[in-house]
Amino acid sequence: MSAESNQLDPHTWVKSHADYLYAYTIKRISDEEQAKDLVQETFLAALEKVDRFEGKSSERTWLTAILKNKIIDVYRKKSSGLRKDVQAAEHEQEDFFDHDDGHWRSAYAPQAFGIEDVDHLGNKEFNNILQMCLQKLPALWMAIFTMKHMDDADTTLICSELKVTPSNFWVIIHRTKLNLRACLQRNWE
Amino acid sequence: MSQLKKIQYNCKKATFLIEKKMLSRITFREHIELRIHLMGCSVCRVYGKQSRIINDMVRQLFKSSMPGEAKLDESFKKELQERIEIELNKN
Structure with a gap:
């Protein structure tokens, strides 16, 4: 399982992790379109960081960490303003x-x-x-x-x-x- | 009203302490106040029990990957992988 090994293979990212990341997001942000965008942004941001992957965590954990930061950004934007x-x-x-x-x-x-x-x-x-x-x-x-x-x-x-x-x-x-x-x-x- | 009397009857404060205690530390004094309150307040005892169960359920909900969970549609996934391939070919 690619999720278990500590190497990155962007060619299988969507197949291996997209549903997981989407389910992770939809539980935290109940907006399907926004959740889709976040999954896409996560993969694209991850591509730019591929060189910096040290193999210390699994591919899935690494992608989830990137996603988590993006979710916090959304929280921050949503909760600022008029309240x-x-x-x-x-x-x-x-x-x-x-x-x-x-x-x-x-x-x-x-x-x-x-x-x-x-x-x-x-x-x-x-x-x-x-x-x-x-x-x-x-x-x-x-x-x-x-x-x-x-x-x-x-x-x-x-x-x-x-x-x-x-x-x-x-x-x-x-x-x-x-x-x-x-x-x-x-x-x- | 003395401090003790106040907490003895103050469910708002008691439920606040119940929440804080589950996630962090409360002071020794707060601990005693809460115990005294709960000894005399069955409603807050119910609250405390339910609140702990809710925390467990929330954690479970967000940890588990249950069958029938939200999934992306195949066309979106296909486009997404194609987009990734384009980015990969740029380098």
Whole structure:
């Protein structure tokens, strides 16, 4: 398998890696056209760096690293600017807690909804709902959440890449989960 | 209200600490505050359990390559490889 050996063979790149890279992208950026563009850009950028490949990682890992940087660029562009989507998402959770004492309002209080006791890892239906709920997140929140959970990126790196302060980072991690959890509870019966 | 009373009833703060604790460190004081809160708050205990499960599921979702995953169409792939070949021939 070319994916296992540490040599580059651009003649087989599309056959060996295009679907993998596309699936990797579409999970992180839910826009098919943009995902296609990113896969193409990744291969073209990789061609220019072929000389610098040292064979320390597999071809696939090396290509994925290039792609990952391109995805971060997209996150950065998407999450800069007006951030109206953030306002809407903040508004959504405004009533979750009592404004005076911070206690859950009963209408929004988390209740067991069936993910607690059964193993849903890999459950297709649940994954679809999860993806739908992830896509509803504001671009900046999605970027931070994705980088932290899916790629295990260092918090300092995420903060500098996306220009958020560390304290704001934790506020966003918290807010993201509040909306995500509420969305799952609403949609999973 | 004393600090202790405050955290005892503040679910917003408690859920914040639950999130931070799962990904990073919280201070000893925060740790104690959270424990006290969770002892008296079943709703936040449910939240904490669900939140941990959600994290696991999100990680699983992004790690796995499941059958039936998004694939590129063949014509796009063909054009893409041709484009690569053109670039390769330039050198």
